[in-house]
Amino acid sequence: MEAIERHLRDHREDHLAQLKSLLSIPSISALSEHKGDVRKAAQFLSEALTEAGFQNAEIVETAGHPVVYADWLNAPGKPTVLVYGHYDVQPVDPLHLWQSPPFEPDIRDNQIYARGASDDKGPTFMHIKALEAILQEHGELPLNIKFCIEGEEEVGSAHLADALEAHKAKFQADLVLISDTTMLAPDQPSICYGLRGLAAFQIDLRTANSDLHSGLYGGAVPNAVHALVELLDTLHAPDGTITVDGFYDGVVELSPAERDEYAKLPHDDEAYRQSLDLPALHGEPGYTTLERLWARPTLELNGIYGGFQGEGTKTVIPNEAHAKITCRLVPGQDPNAILDRIEAHITKHTPVGSTVTFTRQEGGHPYLAPYDHPAIQLAAQAYTKAYGVQAVFTRMGGSIPVVETFSQLFHIPIVLMGFGLSDENFHAPNEHFSLDNFDKGLRTLCYYYLNLPTVLGNEPN
Amino acid sequence: MEAIERHLRDHREDHLAQLKSLLSIPSISALSEHKGDVRKAAQFLSEALTEAGFQNAEIVETAGHPVVYADWLNAPGKPTVLVYGHYDVQPVDPLHLWQSPPFEPDIRDNQIYARGASDDKGPTFMHIKALEAILQEHGELPLNIKFCIEGEEEVGSAHLADALEAHKAKFQADLVLISDTTMLAPDQPSICYGLRGLAAFQIDLRTANSDLHSGLYGGAVPNAVHALVELLDTLHAPDGTITVDGFYDGVVELSPAERDEYAKLPHDDEAYRQSLDLPALHGEPGYTTLERLWARPTLELNGIYGGFQGEGTKTVIPNEAHAKITCRLVPGQDPNAILDRIEAHITKHTPVGSTVTFTRQEGGHPYLAPYDHPAIQLAAQAYTKAYGVQAVFTRMGGSIPVVETFSQLFHIPIVLMGFGLSDENFHAPNEHFSLDNFDKGLRTLCYYYLNLPTVLGNEPN
Numbered sequence: 001m002e003a004i005e006r007h008l009r010d011h012r013e014d015h016l017a018q019l020k021s022l023l024s025i026p027s028i029s030a031l032s033e034h035k036g037d038v039r040k041a042a043q044f045l046s047e048a049l050t051e052a053g054f055q056n057a058e059i060v061e062t063a064g065h066p067v068v069y070a071d072w073l074n075a076p077g078k079p080t081v082l083v084y085g086h087y088d089v090q091p092v093d094p095l096h097l098w099q100s101p102p103f104e105p106d107i108r109d110n111q112i113y114a115r116g117a118s119d120d121k122g123p124t125f126m127h128i129k130a131l132e133a134i135l136q137e138h139g140e141l142p143l144n145i146k147f148c149i150e151g152e153e154e155v156g157s158a159h160l161a162d163a164l165e166a167h168k169a170k171f172q173a174d175l176v177l178i179s180d181t182t183m184l185a186p187d188q189p190s191i192c193y194g195l196r197g198l199a200a201f202q203i204d205l206r207t208a209n210s211d212l213h214s215g216l217y218g219g220a221v222p223n224a225v226h227a228l229v230e231l232l233d234t235l236h237a238p239d240g241t242i243t244v245d246g247f248y249d250g251v252v253e254l255s256p257a258e259r260d261e262y263a264k265l266p267h268d269d270e271a272y273r274q275s276l277d278l279p280a281l282h283g284e285p286g287y288t289t290l291e292r293l294w295a296r297p298t299l300e301l302n303g304i305y306g307g308f309q310g311e312g313t314k315t316v317i318p319n320e321a322h323a324k325i326t327c328r329l330v331p332g333q334d335p336n337a338i339l340d341r342i343e344a345h346i347t348k349h350t351p352v353g354s355t356v357t358f359t360r361q362e363g364g365h366p367y368l369a370p371y372d373h374p375a376i377q378l379a380a381q382a383y384t385k386a387y388g389v390q391a392v393f394t395r396m397g398g399s400i401p402v403v404e405t406f407s408q409l410f411h412i413p414i415v416l417m418g419f420g421l422s423d424e425n426f427h428a429p430n431e432h433f434s435l436d437n438f439d440k441g442l443r444t445l446c447y448y449y450l451n452l453p454t455v456l457g458n459e460p461n
Numbered sequence: 462m463e464a465i466e467r468h469l470r471d472h473r474e475d476h477l478a479q480l481k482s483l484l485s486i487p488s489i490s491a492l493s494e495h496k497g498d499v500r501k502a503a504q505f506l507s508e509a510l511t512e513a514g515f516q517n518a519e520i521v522e523t524a525g526h527p528v529v530y531a532d533w534l535n536a537p538g539k540p541t542v543l544v545y546g547h548y549d550v551q552p553v554d555p556l557h558l559w560q561s562p563p564f565e566p567d568i569r570d571n572q573i574y575a576r577g578a579s580d581d582k583g584p585t586f587m588h589i590k591a592l593e594a595i596l597q598e599h600g601e602l603p604l605n606i607k608f609c610i611e612g613e614e615e616v617g618s619a620h621l622a623d624a625l626e627a628h629k630a631k632f633q634a635d636l637v638l639i640s641d642t643t644m645l646a647p648d649q650p651s652i653c654y655g656l657r658g659l660a661a662f663q664i665d666l667r668t669a670n671s672d673l674h675s676g677l678y679g680g681a682v683p684n685a686v687h688a689l690v691e692l693l694d695t696l697h698a699p700d701g702t703i704t705v706d707g708f709y710d711g712v713v714e715l716s717p718a719e720r721d722e723y724a725k726l727p728h729d730d731e732a733y734r735q736s737l738d739l740p741a742l743h744g745e746p747g748y749t750t751l752e753r754l755w756a757r758p759t760l761e762l763n764g765i766y767g768g769f770q771g772e773g774t775k776t777v778i779p780n781e782a783h784a785k786i787t788c789r790l791v792p793g794q795d796p797n798a799i800l801d802r803i804e805a806h807i808t809k810h811t812p813v814g815s816t817v818t819f820t821r822q823e824g825g826h827p828y829l830a831p832y833d834h835p836a837i838q839l840a841a842q843a844y845t846k847a848y849g850v851q852a853v854f855t856r857m858g859g860s861i862p863v864v865e866t867f868s869q870l871f872h873i874p875i876v877l878m879g880f881g882l883s884d885e886n887f888h889a890p891n892e893h894f895s896l897d898n899f900d901k902g903l904r905t906l907c908y909y910y911l912n913l914p915t916v917l918g919n920e921p922n
Contacts, residue, residue, distance in 0.1 A: 031773070032772060212888070219858065220750045301690065302777050303686065316764070
């Protein structure tokens with residue numbers, strides 16, 4: 001590890017310069033006008049992988065944004081690790097709240113600020129550089145590596161499953177390694193063994209055939225914004241519980257052992273509240289904050305719009321109003337069954353005088369891993385080695401639909417080694433990534449890759 | 462009248478060409494980027510008045526958009542009429558729903574389509590052309606005329622009262638004549654004797670100090686859009702009644718005589734519903750549609766926005782959400798007192814974990830006229846003469862705050878002679894104005910101006 005640590009120190013400036021180039025590409029997968037930028041990011045990674053010493057770099061086409069593949073398969077008889085990451089990023093609005101432009105990476109206070117820095121270009125890039133360090137210092141890797149870096153994670157990984165299925169032999173491996181989760185705290189590395197799933201939909205509500213003047217029509221006709229507000233307010237009880245019939249059916253409750261473990265983890269509600277400048281926290285009664293985040297489902301209004309949004313006043317009765325909604329799902333919930341239940345609820349509660357269109361969007365299944373697997377236990381040792389702190393086992397409230405996809409398709413262990421922090425504004429203005437975790441994370445990954453063959457055994461899949 | 466009717470026929474093409482030029486100016490008073498266009502419309506009218514034979518044309522500055530003044534005061538001993546109108550228009554969004562661009566006037570099916578065609582550039586322009594016809598055919602007017610055409614009607618006439626007060630002698634008159642109301646139906650001229658007032662405000666709700674990732678935070682923190690929905694849904698009961706404490710206090714109830722008169726007016730709920738393509742009408746229980754529109758107050762959500770509005774999904778917990786709201790008020794309600802009550806309601810019902818800013822915007826008082834005044838009765842005769850149909854007396858659900866301003870400042874009768882129709886999409890895409898009413902209205906106005914001195918008497922004010 002000494003030569004490798006020196007290599008990482010010597011090449012740090014080069015690594016950061018290259019990461020900045022990657023972060024400068026506005027690869028926003030949700031916005032069609034950025035389609036070219038998404039491809040540009042894929043090409044950048046393909047070239048970066050080749051430069052790092054990987055072979056067979058390829059832009060694998062899908063019905064949506066492409067997947068970047070590359071491999072190093074010169075360790076016959078050794079296990080094969082598939083490294084998954086994503087090069088697409090979230091939209092950047094509201095743009096005016098960014099302190100530096102989202103696609104002009106800026107390093108301040110040992111943090112790199114840019115959209116995608118933490119989610120997930122930074123962590124994905126670290127795998128390339130960790131393996132490059134081993135290749136350059138040892139002349140070879142101790143195991144076989146395949147990369148699968150997709151461009152649709154932020155829009156539900158719509159076409160990845162099809163691509164994996166179509167090229168199953170190409171992506172076949174003994175283990176999947178993913179760095180797209182968070183650590184519990186800056187100096188508390190953690191191995192995530194559970195993720196929430198996702199169900200997404202949009203509601204488009206219409207009333208009259210045109211916006212109407214509130215003086216001429218006000219009082220006698222339905223108002224689409226008012227009707228949408230009335231409809232959306234039926235989705236939750238005042239205490240925050242979701243009131244959709246059957247929403248909680250089948251939810252796997254936390255075991256007493258898990259609740260005990262979570263209660264011991266470092267978390268302070270008051271500090272958490274203060275860090276967000278919130279007057280109060282708010283969540284489902286009967287659960288702690290960590291339980292709410294990791295093991296309870298949600299129904300969140302991600303966006304709402306209708307009628308006049310300009311300066312001043314406009315005395316209009318809007319004839320259409322829209323809501324964008326996603327649910328975080330936990331083990332025991334199926335995305336399609338949940339959408340069926342919500343659609344039935346919406347149909348039942350649509351106000352008189354309104355019509356509603358319910359549009360389903362891409363979702364993903366929740367996931368729960370067996371955390372006693374030796375490859376998962378080794379991840380904890382790797383963190384401990386690099387950070388000097390005992391790693392803990394946690395779940396995460398986010399969704400990585402592809403985890404469930406890999407699980408169902410390849411039936412192999414999935415190891416989630418996160419280096420991001422939950423306050424790094426992934427989906428908000430001023431996203432950033434800690435360079436401290438960049439440095440320690442590179443060492444963690446090198447240690448992990450070097451030792452993985454011993455715990456996985458030498459049997460190829 | 463024969464010479465005048467011939468004049469109107471002979472000059473019809475010129476009149477429409479000049480009206481199109483006026484309608485081509487995007488004088489949207491609510492949007493600061495159109496400030497120059499608003500002034501351009503004022504200048505256009507000032508020049509048009511001078512060309513028509515009026516004197517002392519002047520752009521009267523205010524703290525906001527200017528007022529256009531011009532006069533013809535060469536009938537000493539005769540009464541003076543102040544003609545009020547407005548040259549500002551509503552915003553045009555959603556732009557994609559316009560069949561022809563809002564500021565490229567287009568005549569189809571004997572309707573002129575453009576923003577402002579019906580509200581209020583068309584009707585205001587008719588007064589200039591009616592008086593020009595009399596001037597050119599008779600060589601003089603039978604009474605004195607002053608014009609007061611403002612540029613802030615669509616934003617609550619914020620600075621007109623100050624301008625009238627500052628130039629009280631200039632605007633002093635014996636009667637105010639306004640064409641900014643609607644007729645009951647295409648061939649049913651009507652004199653409006655009552656208007657609703659307006660109270661306007663904005664709610665800005667905030668939760669955390671940033672948008673948050675719904676995977677990392679979902680379930681444990683308040684969501685601004687969810688909180689706003691919850692708050693707004695407290696403003697109405699399920700049947701549409703407004704639930705703000707004291708909102709209906711002091712409301713002047715309709716007399717049994719008025720309810721009888723309204724019941725006789727031509728109105729068909731089913732045809733009205735069908736014309737709007739509505740699944741159902743919706744309004745306060747216990748009142749007919751006309752009663753709801755003319756004599757009952759409202760609280761309308763004119764616009765709502767918060768969180769993600771783009772294509773696809775964004776798994777964000779929004780930290781701010783906004784609503785734009787206006788109330789239509791009826792006699793017995795004071796705009797400031799109503800806003801006090803609503804603000805108290807909002808404060809009381811703000812959800813835990815949220816903070817709300819309540820911003821008051823310009824409003825206006827409701828108005829009720831004595832409709833047995835001879836100048837109002839003459840208006841009915843003028844319509845009957847031009848349309849061949851008996852005019853009826855109605856109220857209107859809209860607000861013209863300046864009516865109350867004139868009433869309080871000058872203590873003179875205000876005559877509301879409308880030529881627009883309620884389905885002409887005033888504040889919506891595809892605003893239009895009937896050229897049939899343009900033609901008949903010009904004759905109505907000429908008859909009215911020619912006969913007004915006989916009913917008003919010859920006493921100057």
